[in-house]
Amino acid sequence: MPELPEVETTVRGLARFLDGEVITRAATNRPDLRRPFPPELVQTLTGARVTGLGRRAKYGLIHTDRELTLVFHLGMSGRWRIDPVTADKHDHLVIETASHRFALNDARRFGSVDLVDTALLEQWPPFAVMGPEPLGDGLTAAHLAAAFKGRVQAIKLLLLDQRIVAGLGNIYVCEALFRSGISPTRAGGKVSKASLARLVPAIRQVLTESIADGGSTLRDYAQPDGELGYFATRFDVYGREGLACGCGAAIKRIAQGGRSSWFCPACQK
Numbered sequence: 342m343p344e345l346p347e348v349e350t351t352v353r354g355l356a357r358f359l360d361g362e363v364i365t366r367a368a369t370n371r372p373d374l375r376r377p378f379p380p381e382l383v384q385t386l387t388g389a390r391v392t393g394l395g396r397r398a399k400y401g402l403i404h405t406d407r408e409l410t411l412v413f414h415l416g417m418s419g420r421w422r423i424d425p426v427t428a429d430k431h432d433h434l435v436i437e438t439a440s441h442r443f444a445l446n447d448a449r450r451f452g453s454v455d456l457v458d459t460a461l462l463e464q465w466p467p468f469a470v471m472g473p474e475p476l477g478d479g480l481t482a483a484h485l486a487a488a489f490k491g492r493v494q495a496i497k498l499l500l501l502d503q504r505i506v507a508g509l510g511n512i513y514v515c516e517a518l519f520r521s522g523i524s525p526t527r528a529g530g531k532v533s534k535a536s537l538a539r540l541v542p543a544i545r546q547v548l549t550e551s552i553a554d555g556g557s558t559l560r561d562y563a564q565p566d567g568e569l570g571y572f573a574t575r576f577d578v579y580g581r582e583g584l585a586c587g588c589g590a591a592i593k594r595i596a597q598g599g600r601s602s603w604f605c606p607a608c609q610k
């Protein structure tokens with residue numbers, strides 16, 4: 342499932358070919374993904390110039406000179422293919438510039454595509470309720486302390502709450518809690534200021550390292566069937582139940598909020 346680093350890597354990869362270019366052709370090969378494509382999508386994109394790309398949480402943003410931004414979400418299985426040599430039946434949206442072809446491929450169709458007024462992006466309902474970007478200036482120890490104050494819910498679940506921090510997925514929460522020595526079960530309101538001061542840089546590190554790993558796979562992206570945004574990162578605890586932590590203790594897995602948490606019971610308190 343594409344997480345924030347994969348979306349960031351995808352956006353950077355698309356930007357290299359798409360930023361500043363005119364979309365000469367756009368086509369949809371079915372009416373919908375998770376929800377219908379905007380009815381004006383093809384008409385809006387055709388002839389539009391891309392004025393920039395960006396990301397908000399796990400959404401990719403393609404800004405156009407039509408004052409509208411194409412907002413895409415990769416869902417469970419979405420990916421962009423650049424200059425694919427063969428068509429694929431899951432290429433649901435295809436856009437072309439004078440020199441390149443981009444296909445949004447989504448086998449399971451949990452993804453989405455929307456057109457949003459660029460000036461009103463922050464007020465778009467999914468964005469309006471989101472907390473700060475984990476790689477932006479808004480994520481600070483003081484922000485987390487205020488959000489966690491008096492909360493008895495486990496810090497793991499609070500960090501997955503998009504209203505507190507936008508776009509953090511299970512992998513990165515597990516890894517950041519490990520690096521900052523905080524147990525995933527600790528009540529949010531009981532996490533010390535010193536721990537929160539370690540947590541913020543840990544969150545940034547796990548994300549930036551993963552983005553860097555993705556960036557290194559991008560060197561090959563121009564291969565004929567180049568796919569963006571999927572790469573394997575080595576994790577300290579995620580998916581490592583029963584294996585030894587660096588301290589020698591066995592990594593544990595527990596269920597929290599219907600999802601697994603991996604942690605070291607010796608290193609994380």
Ligand SMILES: [Zn+2]
Pocket residue numbers: 586587588589590605606607608609
């Ligand atoms: Zn350990």
